[in-house]
Amino acid sequence: MRALLLPAGLLLVAAAPIPSTPDLGKAEGQCRANESGPAFLVNPVGMKDRTGNLKIEVYPATKKDFLQDDNILVMEGKTFSRVEVPASSSTPICIRVPRAGTYAVSVLHDRDKNRKFGWKVDGIGFSSNPKLGWGKPNVKHVATRAGSSPTSIDVVMNYRSGLGVAPLKR
Template identity: 60%
Template structure:
């Protein structure tokens, strides 16, 4: 019996340490990156409405429910939930195309950040944001149902329209 308690006392801290995933801006990138000739399941995103050609684009995939949508990446991964990320420099011309792999066909929610100053944080007055299904934005995050996209077993194509802060009341696409 003493051996059982001793074993538990030694292994419990090791199990707790093994469950912790250190924070990193690279979490989810290996799983999210599409490969050459990607067959899917994956989502191909065309990005429209960019304010300029500065900085980076960061596309993230979340479970499509209000509890997990936009939740901390560490928490999602430690709980064994879906989180994927792709980050690329904004191309100098053309319509940016980002491909992100998903674990299987099903419903997901996507967020897309135009990190104009490339500081890896959302700057309220600087950066742009967009979501799958292009919901109208206000000052709070949209409900997951408004951002839901159904991925097939192949490549699912979609377009995300970028939104930028407009005055004191909302985020909207730019007027062109």
């Protein structure tokens, strides 16, 4: 840690950065057997197939924090939870949240297992199922409420469609 002395005798302590790892948020997101506390039970709807992995992440429902780098959220002590499971897993998928409240949930169908969204291959969906354009959706269209016990949500998955992404036509 580094300490800086600012005018008026204020002491600022800069914490050492948290190393980047795909495991950030997993301990916070892992549900217990028969989870009874605040959590989302996420049901991905309209998946293209069952290849690869599903990555579910929970963010604060604020413009600044929605889809923010996980290291930054953890360093700032903000909510960030992650669960990764094989896409062949049974649904719904449980992900814990620290307390009842409003959050933003993302679901990545990582078909090529490279741990990042590739719009030509992978699927993406968000809580409250906003219509997707070229950028990330507005957090006010994604925000959803978790109750004091597990809350079920359906997340419609979107895949490449022309030059954008949209739910699959069945």
